Amino acid sequence: MSLFxxxxxxxxxxxxGSVYGLAAMGLTLIWGVMDVVNLTHGSMIVAxxxxxxxxxxxxxxxxxxxxxxxxxxxxxxxxxxxxxxVHRMIGRAPLMSLLSTFSxxxxxxxxxxxxxxxxxxxxxxxxxxxxxxRYTFPGTHLLAAALTAVIAACLYVFLYRTRLGxxxxxxxxxxxxxxxxxxxxxxxxxLAFALGVALAGVSGMLIATLFPFTLLSGxxxxxxxxxxxxxxxxxNPTGALLGGIAxxxxxxLVTPFIPVSWTLVIEFALFVTVLIxxxxxxxxxxxx
Amino acid sequence: xxxxxxxxxxxxxxxxxxxxxxLSFVIEEREILGLIGPNxxxxxxxxxxxxxxxxxxxxxxxxxxxxxxxASPHRVARLGLARxxxxxxxxxxxxxxxxxxVGACFGRENLPRARAQEAxxxxxxxxxxxxxxxxxxxxxxxxxxxxxxxxxxxxxxPLLLLLDExxxxxxxxxxxxxxxxxxxxxxxxxxILIIEHLMQxxxxxxxxxxxxxxxxxxAEGTPASVANDPQVIEAYLGDPALARExxxxxxx
Amino acid sequence: xxxxxxxxxxxxxxxxxxxxxxxxxxVELRESLVLATVYITLATNLNVVLGYAGxxxxxxxxxxxxxxxxxxxxxxxxxxxxxxxLFAAGAAVSLLALVFGxxxxxxxxxxxxxxxxxxxxGVEAFVENFTPFGGSSGLYLPVTMFKPLGGPMAALWIVxxxxxxxxxxxxxxxxxxxxxxxxxxxxxxxxxxxAAQVLGVPTRRYKALAYSLTAFLPALAGGLYFFKxxxxxxxxxFDLTFSTEAIVIIMLGGQGTVxxxxxxxxxxxxxxxxxxxxxxxxxxxxxxxxxxLLIIVLFLPGGLMGWLYGRxxxxxxxxx
Numbered sequence: 001m002s003l004f005x006x007x008x009x010x011x012x013x014x015x016x017g018s019v020y021g022l023a024a025m026g027l028t029l030i031w032g033v034m035d036v037v038n039l040t041h042g043s044m045i046v047a048x049x050x051x052x053x054x055x056x057x058x059x060x061x062x063x064x065x066x067x068x069x070x071x072x073x074x075x076x077x078x079x080x081x082x083x084x085x086v087h088r089m090i091g092r093a094p095l096m097s098l099l100s101t102f103s104x105x106x107x108x109x110x111x112x113x114x115x116x117x118x119x120x121x122x123x124x125x126x127x128x129x130x131x132x133x134r135y136t137f138p139g140t141h142l143l144a145a146a147l148t149a150v151i152a153a154c155l156y157v158f159l160y161r162t163r164l165g166x167x168x169x170x171x172x173x174x175x176x177x178x179x180x181x182x183x184x185x186x187x188x189x190x191l192a193f194a195l196g197v198a199l200a201g202v203s204g205m206l207i208a209t210l211f212p213f214t215l216l217s218g219x220x221x222x223x224x225x226x227x228x229x230x231x232x233x234x235x236n237p238t239g240a241l242l243g244g245i246a247x248x249x250x251x252x253l254v255t256p257f258i259p260v261s262w263t264l265v266i267e268f269a270l271f272v273t274v275l276i277x278x279x280x281x282x283x284x285x286x287x288x
Numbered sequence: 289x290x291x292x293x294x295x296x297x298x299x300x301x302x303x304x305x306x307x308x309x310x311l312s313f314v315i316e317e318r319e320i321l322g323l324i325g326p327n328x329x330x331x332x333x334x335x336x337x338x339x340x341x342x343x344x345x346x347x348x349x350x351x352x353x354x355x356x357x358x359a360s361p362h363r364v365a366r367l368g369l370a371r372x373x374x375x376x377x378x379x380x381x382x383x384x385x386x387x388x389x390v391g392a393c394f395g396r397e398n399l400p401r402a403r404a405q406e407a408x409x410x411x412x413x414x415x416x417x418x419x420x421x422x423x424x425x426x427x428x429x430x431x432x433x434x435x436x437x438x439x440x441x442x443x444x445x446p447l448l449l450l451l452d453e454x455x456x457x458x459x460x461x462x463x464x465x466x467x468x469x470x471x472x473x474x475x476x477x478x479x480i481l482i483i484e485h486l487m488q489x490x491x492x493x494x495x496x497x498x499x500x501x502x503x504x505x506x507a508e509g510t511p512a513s514v515a516n517d518p519q520v521i522e523a524y525l526g527d528p529a530l531a532r533e534x535x536x537x538x539x540x
Numbered sequence: 541x542x543x544x545x546x547x548x549x550x551x552x553x554x555x556x557x558x559x560x561x562x563x564x565x566x567v568e569l570r571e572s573l574v575l576a577t578v579y580i581t582l583a584t585n586l587n588v589v590l591g592y593a594g595x596x597x598x599x600x601x602x603x604x605x606x607x608x609x610x611x612x613x614x615x616x617x618x619x620x621x622x623x624x625x626l627f628a629a630g631a632a633v634s635l636l637a638l639v640f641g642x643x644x645x646x647x648x649x650x651x652x653x654x655x656x657x658x659x660x661x662g663v664e665a666f667v668e669n670f671t672p673f674g675g676s677s678g679l680y681l682p683v684t685m686f687k688p689l690g691g692p693m694a695a696l697w698i699v700x701x702x703x704x705x706x707x708x709x710x711x712x713x714x715x716x717x718x719x720x721x722x723x724x725x726x727x728x729x730x731x732x733x734x735a736a737q738v739l740g741v742p743t744r745r746y747k748a749l750a751y752s753l754t755a756f757l758p759a760l761a762g763g764l765y766f767f768k769x770x771x772x773x774x775x776x777x778f779d780l781t782f783s784t785e786a787i788v789i790i791m792l793g794g795q796g797t798v799x800x801x802x803x804x805x806x807x808x809x810x811x812x813x814x815x816x817x818x819x820x821x822x823x824x825x826x827x828x829x830x831x832x833l834l835i836i837v838l839f840l841p842g843g844l845m846g847w848l849y850g851r852x853x854x855x856x857x858x859x860x
Contacts, residue, residue, distance in 0.1 A: 037653070095649075096837055099596070099837045102787075107827050110824060110828075110830060226654050226658065265669065272655055361738045377732050377734065391740070394725065
């Protein structure tokens with residue numbers, strides 16, 4: 001393979017990786033704010049994928065127009081999930097919130113497989129690509145990365161420039177102190193959880209414009225999100241985006257040389273190594 | 289007299305702040321050494337450096353002649369150095385007896401499970417928890433949890449006991465009882481290093497006092513001499529009249 | 541030990557498991573009990589790490605699957621006899637667990653749980669790509685493998701009795717650990733790891749030891765289970781459903797109790813059998829397992845035994 005080919009593969013990896021970063025931002029936002037690992041993350045990504053499929057094939061909506069409904073729907077589902085499975089776990093042993101979100105994930109995946117089975121779905125999306133040398137970057141990849149950048153920027157503005165966003169960050173920093181300052185912490189926690197789920201859903205929808213998927217695809221993408229957030233540092237949305245890009249870069253770098261089926265093994269090895277060697281994340285910014 | 293614990297030039301920084309700054313002092317066998325200083329002076333950090341929760345950036349810690357600098361907390365505990373926590377850390381779902389059994393099993397005596405039960409019972413009775421033996425630790429009052437901290441440390445049959453504000457948050461009656469327990473500990477031959485904010489209590493309990501300020505040793509000596517030290521008065525006691533009053537209450 | 545009531549409970553359970561299908565040579569009953577022995581073995585061993593030390597392991601099936609793979613592999617091309625292959629597989633898996641454990645058990649709480657999901661996914665992906673283990677199509681054993689045990693009929697009975705013995709050993713192990721100094725240390729870790737360490741518990745060594753110790757019997761069970769079916773493939777060996785079911789069973793019966801996992805396994809197996817025969821529910825096994833787990837976590841975090849012990853504290857001193 002030529003040098004150009006490798007560079008093209010890396011660039012494409014970075015485009016796709018940014019979408020992984022978007023998914024991971026949802027997971028890490030929830031973790032950072034309420035110390036809950038949302039194990040429904042995988043099924044929420046899948047829910048986004050199926051939302052794209054149903055909205056385009058049944059209602060005939062243009063693929064990229066589903067972004068807003070998915071965002072709003074994900075937010076509402078996230079609110080419901082918070083009240084069902086997470087609210088009662090706040091302040092209890094971490095084991096309990098792991099198990100409660102894990103069990104909801106089982107229910108959702110179980111219901112999904114009962115309805116749709118585990119067959120492969122594919123949503124045809126066409127968008128003109130960009131050609132460089134002999135390599136064409138698919139338009140879907142470019143657009144997914146661009147939309148990711150827009151959403152990430154909106155999230156940044158929301159968290160750092162609005163009152164509500166500042167409330168979320170305050171609760172993440174010190175819940176008790178935030179409560180004493182008059183911030184309604186429960187509502188802020190619900191909001192953060194819903195936002196995290198909405199991000200997972202949107203990233204699932206974007207991933208579905210790139211690759212075919214099954215109902216069980218969530219596990220693999222959830223693992224990718226974990227890798228990304230340990231790279232980026234837990235509870236750090238900016239780090240998550242960088243981590244996603246790094247993971248995409250790595251995938252782009254190895255795919256020309258290693259069979260695709262090994263990618264998961266490599267990602268797992270990376271995951272455990274990083275967890276052990278850099279427990280605060282590779283891209284973790286120095287925070288007190 | 290021989291030294292049981294030697295702290296030599298120990299230092300620790302957190303993100304550029306020197307919590308403990310090249311600090312040295314010695315504890316003699318069978319004495320009660322008081323450690324005082326304003327909030328943030330580095331007292332609890334010093335405890336964590338001694339028992340291995342933190343590794344010092346510089347200096348050495350020697351316990352009974354052995355170098356324990358940077359040794360992990362469980363090894364330090366095994367050597368006979370037990371401690372209590374400023375913020376109580378009960379093993380919530382376990383009973384008082386089980387809590388103490390953990391101390392006995394993994395302490396200096398390294399007792400087998402069955403014999404640890406006896407040592408645990410004895411320690412719990414010693415601090416006055418005899419009618420709470422089978423109560424889960426989570427159900428104790430704050431005073432009960434403080435006593436449990438002490439009982440657990442005691443069950444390990446330590447040579448040296450580090451007490452981190454065991455009197456804080458107790459009402460006057462409970463303070464009296466706890467002071468009685470600490471006095472009886474000394475009669476059993478246990479050396480004690482104690483952090484305390486209750487001036488009257490520490491002045492009457494301690495043989496010697498070390499005063500910390502900004503991680504450094506500000507003064508050292510008998511309670512009376514420390515209470516009259518102008519530097520200490522300025523940094524910590526604030527009011528010379530109060531200091532005189534305190535000096536009057538010391539055993540010296 | 542003989543005066544402890546729980547010892548006799550274990551003996552009774554083992555005797556019932558061994559005798560029930562043997563009387564009248566009831567092969568159908570035996571096959572349904574095979575799964576129960578596996579459930580109890582997996583849940584009981586997992587409980588030592590999850591219930592005692594408080595570390596959620598979402599990938600406990602790795603031990604079972606790897607034990608199966610190693611045993612089937614060693615009986616295949618190298619043609620080792622069953623006992624040797626079985627023991628070698630168990631020892632190798634325990635050793636691997638020790639090495640893994642020393643690494644990933646440095647992680648606390650949620651970080652560890654995530655790593656265990658990764659371990660399961662990673663090992664499965666590795667085996668799928670590992671040609672000596674047959675890749676994704678798996679490994680087969682020839683029927684002649686059953687000959688040294690007196691033919692297929694006799695062999696299946698022997699395997700069953702061995703599985704019952706492993707189940708009994710698991711129950712006894714979990715009981716012995718709970719009453720030991722080692723168990724006291726694990727319980728302390730489960731409550732407050734920092735405090736435990738300050739009290740002198742060698743936390744890292746104990747955690748890794750628990751992880752490794754509880755890998756051995758599930759690995760043996762896996763070896764026997766896949767020897768019995770003479771076939772192993774990644775999707776069966778590393779079926780996450782099994783790991784999930786083990787967690788549901790522990791939480792149902794009562795995490796951290798000795799009897800809970802066995803009781804939970806029995807109830808879950810009954811429920812599952814009932815659901816599988818029902819047309820409406822047979823497709824919703826995961827949904828029901830998940831709902832059950834959610835209800836327990838939300839409303840009955842101590843599980844059935846935890847609830848019973850709460851109502852009758854004397855029962856705890858009798859059984860634990």
